[in-house]
Amino acid sequence: MVTIKDVAKLADVSIATVSRVVNGYAHVRPEVRDAVNKAIDALGYRRNGLASSFRTQQSNIVGVLLRQQRTPFSSALAYAIETTMFDQGYRVLLCSTNGDADREQAYLETMLDMRVQGIIIRPSATTARTVKQVSTLRESGVSVAFVDMKPKIASISSVVCDNFSGGYQGMRHLIELGHRKIGVVAGGIAQRGGSQDVGSERVRGIRQAAHDLADDVEIVFSHPFDTASFEVGREAGQAMITGSPGITAIFGTTDMLAIGVMHAAHALGLELPRDLSILGYDGVLESAVTFPTLSTIAQPIHEMGQIAAMTLIDHMREASKSPRQVVLENTLIQRASTIPLEI
Incomplete structure (x- = not known):
């Protein structure tokens, strides 16, 4: 050498x-x-950049911990963070926690060993451990920012979307189209409530809209599940369509769940959207290329990633020491998959 x-x-x-x-x-x-x-x-x-970082404490390396990277949402968010960081002279270590607190901790310890300057975290479900780990990072001089979801730590910057209002907005859309028996495909934690995760916030918004906007709305929830995916959406959609006659609309709490429902409906011979309106959530690229095209509650994913990256950069460069709490709004994109109910 x-x-x-x-x-x-x-x-x-x-x-x-x-x-x-x-x-x-x-x-x-x-x-x-x-x-x-x-x-x-x-x-x-x-x-030898790593050896240099031990001497200077300035590695220009940033860690990014997301729940997973294989979903279109996570991929879009990771791309926005990574490109923003690269353009600002930083290099990114991108890791998937799968929502596992042990895996999250292992990655954080490795990043401390590598003298990262900052870390962006999409917290695991075990927020108490995340809080403890973040305290260790900050004591070591590592800047931290949360993205997409945050524990209740006012002293840490976060960039999230308003998932409660997104759920509310989606359910209002379906109610205004005349739908009253509405299926909701959501994970088990989201259905139980009492959590601060994005799914729970969306379901809270859905329930609140049904309560506020009509007296005769019936919500039919899917069987509970742990991880949202196309396959889960397809299975949940098949069970819901065959097991709950009279449903005229289904709201998937992610686009991939909704696209899975759409495939189940096609397989069962339904004509969409005449026989069933389907609404998704996220606004990923895939939602625009389905048949019919998928109506969705679109999150500003790229903007969320950019702001999270620039917020962390400001902290690392000490341009801003005050925590920044950013809440972004969603947008309803009505496409061909949701239409007024024909009575």
């Missing part, structure tokens, strides 16, 4: 001079800088 000593020898300068050139320090004569750079190119020397 080529070392800094090898570069110094070839350039006929001191190791300290090579270090100053590699780390971008000023006050190096142009001819000396040129000689060092030529030696670096000739030898193929690569700076």
